[in-house]
Amino acid sequence: MEWLQKEPFAEFPKIKPGSIEYRDYQVNLARVAERESTLVVLSTGLGKTVIAALVAALRLDKYPDSKILFLAPSRPLADQQARFLRRVVDVPEDSVVCLTGQDGPAVRKEVWKKSKIIVMTPQALQNDLVQGSYGLQDVSLIVYDEAHRGVGNYAYTFVAEMYERQGLHQLSLGLTASPGHETEQIKTVCRNLRLQRVEIRDHSSPDVKKYVVAIDSEVRYITLPSEIEVLRDILYELLKNYISPLQNYGYSVPDPRRLSKKQILDLQSQIRKEIGTYTRPPRHLFMLIRNLTAALRVNSLLEFIGTQGLTPTLRYIQGMYEEVRNKKGSKGVADLISRSEFRQFENLLQALIAKGHRHPKAELLLEIVSEQLSFNKDSRILIFTRFRDTAIEVVETLSQLD
Secondary structure (H helix, E strand, O other): OOOOOOOOEOOOOOEOOOOOEOOHHHHHHHHHHHHOOEEEEEOOOOOHHHHHHHHHHHHHHHOOOOEEEEEOOOHHHHHHHHHHHHHHEOOOHHHEEEEOOOOOHHHHHHHHHHOOEEEEOHHHHHHHHHHOOOOOOOEEEEEEEOHHHOOOOOHHHHHHHHHHHHOOOOOEEEEEOOOOOOHHHHHHHHHHHOOOEEEEEOOOOHHHHOOOOOOOOOOOOOOOOHHHHHHHHHHHHHHHHHHHHHHHOOOOOOOHHHOOHHHHHHHHHHHHHHHOOOOOOOHHHHHHHHHHHHHHHHHHHHHHHHHHOHHHHHHHHHHHHHHHHOOOOOHHHHHHHHOHHHHHHHHHHHHHHHOOOOOHHHHHHHHHHHHHHHHOOOOOOOOOOOOHHHHHHHHHHHOOOO
16 A cells, blocks of 8 residues: 555655654554454554554545544543644544543533544443434544453443444454453453454564664662651551451461562452351451551551652551541541551651651652753653652652752
8 A cells, every 4th residue: 555655754644744753563553453453462652542543544534524433541541642643633633522521411412523533531432322422323443542441341342332333434443552461351352342353562573673772771779768767667566566466366467577468458358258158247357357458558658658758658648538537438547547656657757858858769869860961951851650649759859950
């Protein structure tokens, strides 16, 4: 097909000139997915959305009066995909829309009529289809982002069933970086989403390798200061108090300093199964469940204080209080925040924050970023964090740079 041209940009109908860099594997996968409903398994960072945009452009070129439906599991993801599609697909920008549950049903119905590319959360679409607000007859492509979710009662499976019944020009594209390790799970996703083919690429694939930039990795180790170690000791003592009753009732529990989240969850599961064997379960079993729920929170606090920082830990504690105030917290959380050891931990934490103490990785981060910027002031630096609260602290830390 003549619509694929080599270097430096992919040029073919319905894609804005110069908007998508040509990459063999992306255009090859788009060619495959345009012919047959396909699950594309692609490692993170290799451009799954680019492939979706290429396939969408081809379908709009083939069926000019059709619509493209792009499903993403959350509003932030949907917003992100809509922005990208507006930038690269050659259709009026106001015909690319993002619709979620935050938009009312009447609004979604009206916007649907006027739009060419609709990016939606699947739950909102499912509600509209159930209500009969519109149908999928004019949709020439459905893209399922994070397609591995297409199992059980998740809305993707309902949408796929309705599309199979209603679509006049059906084609589906599933995108995922993590389809599951079991072959049967991949088959289930394909069956549920009506995908006939699976294409897999990673950084080592022959058509991907030349686009992958070599990465040098360096691990920097830090030592926690004594102030943080004192906070951890308080938490370990709390954890010991919560798990000792389990040991007294004959359950095998590791030392608090080696107790993992998985082990706590396994113990909870074990005790819940035991509760299910009784008509009238002994009261101590419910007490043990409460203790394990509290132990999970202590485990999270240990992770926060050891790896995320003082302020993110305080924000996590404030969230626990909010849960209890709104009566959303469990008995285990309520019990935890009522304990004197917990109040001791919180008071010391607040005192350290007030004195300007912070996790040592903050200073190391400043050092690394400053070093890179002094070497090249035009550097672009990506910093990844696991939690939103940590990201906030990182921004506050970096604001100290000149």
